[in-house]
Amino acid sequence: MNRLLRQIVMCGLSCITARAASAQQAPHYTAADVRFMQGMIGHHAQALVMTALIPERTTRADIRALGQRIEVSQKDEIKMMQQWLRDRGQSVPNPDAQHEHQMMNMPGMTTSDTLMPGMLTTDQLAELAKARGTDFEKLFLKDMIQHHEGALSMVATLLGTTGSGQEPEVFRFAAEVDTDQRAEIARMSALLDRLGNTASPPQP
Amino acid sequence: MLVALSAVLTRTASAQGDSAITSNDPRIGLHAGLENAGEAARNLVLIGHVDRPQNFGNPQNPADFGFLNADLAFMGNYVYQGGFNGFQIWDVSNPNSPKLRTSMVCPGGQGDLSVYKNLMFMSVEETRGRLDCGAQGVSDTVSAERFRGIRIFDMTDVDHPKQVADVQTCRGSHTHTLVTDPNDQANVYIYVSGTGPVRSGSELAGCARGASLSDTTTSLFRIDIIKVPVAAPQNARIVNSPRIFADSAGAIAGLWKGGAHGTGTQTTAQTNMCHDITVYTAMGLAAGACSGNGILLDIKDPANPKRIAAVIDPNFAYWHSATFNNEGTKVLFTDEWGGGMAPRCRATDKMTWGADAIFYRAGNNLNLAGYYKLPVAQTEQENCVAHNGSLIPIPGRDIMAQAWYQGGVSVFDFTDPSHPKEIAFFDRGPMDSTKLMLGGDWAAYWYNGHLYASEIDRGLDVLDLKPSDQLSQNEIDAAKLIHFDVFNPQNQPKLVWPASFVVARAYLDQLVRGNGIASARSTAIARDLNRAEKLKGASERAALNQLAARLDQDSRTAADPSRVEALAASVRDLAKR
Structure with a gap:
């Protein structure tokens, strides 16, 4: 059907009259919705691992503020996702497990096959943990952009899965992740551009 | 013509108090419950209440997102209550006892409504929205059955709303604003604020998800304007998608880029959408609450709004809605910090965060004067932040009723915008004493002598204002002289009092x-x-x-x-x- 015409769909296709409102259920959540919530908890948990590295590695106020903002929003969202899963009797991942799992792994033992899109491998995390000053700042931004892009791809996968993202609460949450992380990527890219254009200050 | 960002912040702007009241207020300690929650009121009396129809709720979960009540519109003796599952039309000929006239299941959220003559407009944003109003959702990821945008109903027979047009948009419609043109009675315009994910270009041609700030094809960073021929609504179509956030060089992402404003400030969302736009057609002006900025638009040509001012505020997280005072010399913007789903009126929350910011307006200049926030602390179990409201038409004063979700309804005077003051309130206890269940008042509006509040889970409330030392019976009676045949709160009418x-x-x-x-x-x-x-x-x-x-x-x-x-x-x- 001509897409332009779709903007002015007229009577015939869509004309309806009010029925006596019947008790209809909103669309049910799907297995993909559950996987999205479970996977996003682990995904968000890694962002917290990354932001926890900031205080000892840079004094830049903008990076610190960025880290704090990410921390607050991801913690809130983890709580929300856990509640969503609990309310539906689904298994609720513990974000700390992700944390310990990756931090205890030796560098070189990548676990990328179990990671959600965009998540840093154990090697990448180790590299980030080793960096200091400007190197850290640039790497942090680069890694967090990769990490956030993974979240966008998780949303796209969800909305691209037949039957999913239909439950209103899942839709609202996916929409929020999409909006917030897009905006944060834009902000981090701009910050990275600025860092790239300045000479590295001397390291302590 | 674009005017450069005028981020004029008055350092001396003050809030009405540094911290929320935590004792000696009847709103403290109200017991929780869906139907039997404790109630507290001062200078407001609940005169009428009606629950949601039974099929507009999930008995297992009263706060089910699929059934939330949302915004209101008014015409004659009817209150139109939109929601995530459809809408209700309440006959309030007797405001003590609203009677259900029409109820229609038509899911898709948020379901904001506007009414004009025989037409009703409805916002749909979710991917489950269907052209046929079915509740089963749309399984296919690209589907001709999906509807996200503005539905147009012919309401000639109020018992049988007839959907006569559907205008699809890329981000759907989170809210919309009905815009009337004083110079053209044959057409009305709908400003569509879409905040959701951009849909695929294979579902709706031209939709593009590009998020880079320099991608000029993106469906972000714009509003959509629908022109509706009143006599032929089936011909409604998008006539413009103006880049109202563009800078003078033409870059479409010309306003707030998102982020903090410095140490200790709020983190403000990126300006790639408007959440709500309030038009004041009598002055040819609109105030847009556009996620990262508050903006003013010149709308004398309604199809081609021009941005004339933009402000930022380091205390704002998300610019949500706007209200002019009657003279147009002040603009009140709300900050929906936490998205309305979080408890943001706790004793520990700043009184300048999640509040109203009140600006003086002179021409194209906006200057911050002060903040208003619900003055009493709410619990962890109550989602609470500044939300929708309207002026109470009291001559000589700027008085507004406002909904604060589970913070209830607050009536306040902002005649002196540096020292706004609460003069009446109504509040219920939390939905639940152990956990936060999304609820409370979505909107509170004055319409022809009464306040109507849309309660997300509990239904519709009708409240009457009572005289006090801060408001006399004469002032209330003067407010009651103002009569509208139709009232869409985001289309703000000029108040003119009759000789009395x-x-x-x-x-x-x-x-x-x-x-x-x-x-x-x-x-x-x-x-x-x-x-x-x-x-x-x-x-x-x-x-x-x-x-x-x-x-x-x-x-x-x-x-x-x-x-x-x-x-x-x-x-x-x-x-x-």
Whole structure:
């Protein structure tokens, strides 16, 4: 059907009259919705691992503020996702497990096959943990952009899965992740551009 | 013509208090419950209430997102209540007892409604929205059955709404604003604010998800404008998708890029959408609350709005909605920190965060004057932040009713925008004492003498304003003189009071309360008004003109000369009747 015409769909296709409102259920959540919530908890948990590295590695106020903002929003969202899963009797991942799992792994033992899109491998995390000053700042931004892009791809996968993202609460949450992380990527890219254009200050 | 970002922040702007009240307020400690929650009120009385229809809720989960009540519109004796599952039309001929006239399942959220003549417009944003209003959702990821955008209903037969057009948009419609054109009665416009994910270009041609700030094809960073021929709504279509956030060089992402403003500030969302736009067509102006900025638009040509001002605020997380005062000299913006789903009125939350910011407007300049936030602390179990409201038409004062989700309804005076003050409230206890269940008042609007509040889970409330030392019976009666045939709150009407002794006495009460005139004079003026009211014809006119002339003299020495002049003008209006 001509897409332009779709903007002015007229009577015939869509004309309806009010029925006596019947008790209809909103669309049910799907297995993909559950996987999205479970996977996003682990995904968000890694962002917290990354932001926890900031205080000892840079004094830049903008990076610190960025880290704090990410921390607050991801913690809130983890709580929300856990509640969503609990309310539906689904298994609720513990974000700390992700944390310990990756931090205890030796560098070189990548676990990328179990990671959600965009998540840093154990090697990448180790590299980030080793960096200091400007190197850290640039790497942090680069890694967090990769990490956030993974979240966008998780949303796209969800909305691209037949039957999913239909439950209103899942839709609202996916929409929020999409909006917030897009905006944060834009902000981090701009910050990275600025860092790239300045000479590295001397390291302590 | 674009005007450069005028981020003028007045450092001295103050809030009404540094911290929320945590004791000696009846709103503290109300017991929780869906239907039996504790209630507290001051200077407001709940006169009518009606629950959601049974099939508009999930008995297992009263806060089920699929069934939330949302915004209101008004026409004649009907209140139109939109929601995530469809809409209700309540007959409020007797406001003590709203009667359900029409109920229609038509899911898709948020379901915001506007009404105009025989037409009703409805916002749909979710991917489950269907052209046929079915509740089963749309499984396919690209589907001709999906509907996200503006539905248009013919309401000629109010019992049988008939969907006559559907205008699809890329991000769907989170909210919308009905815009009337004083110079064109044949058409109305809908400003569509889409905040959701951009859909695939294979579902709707031209939709593009590009998020880079330089991608000029992106469906972000714009609003959509639908032109609706009133006599042929089936021909409604998008006529413009203006890049109202563009900078003078034409970059489409010209306003706030998102982020913090420095140490200790709020983190503000990126300006790639408007959440709500309030139009004041009498002044050819619109105020847009656009995620990262508050903006002013010149809408004299409604299809081609031009941005004339933009402000930021380091205390704002998300610019959500806007209200003008009647003179258009002040604009109140709300900050929906936490998205409405979080408890943001706790004792620990700043009084300048999640609040209203009130700006003075002079031409294209906006200058911050102060903040208003619900003055009493709410619990962890109550989602609470500034939300939707409207002016209460009291002459001579800027008074507004506002919903604060589970913080209830607060009525406040922002005549002095640096020192806004609460004058009435209504509140219920939390939905649940152990956990936060999304609920509370979505919107509270004054319509033809009563306040109507849309309760997300509990239904519709009707409240009456009661006199107090801060508001006299004359002032309330003057507000009740304002009558609208139709009221869409985001299409703000100019208030013009008819000539009435009540209006004059409202001004006089204000002069007495504020010591705006010597007490000997206020007593004499009250006596003169009483005498004139008993007269008829020429002798009444003579008495009123004599009083007006005397009031002109008073204004030269009075402490509040402009209010004395307003009183004189209202007396002259009476003389001209």
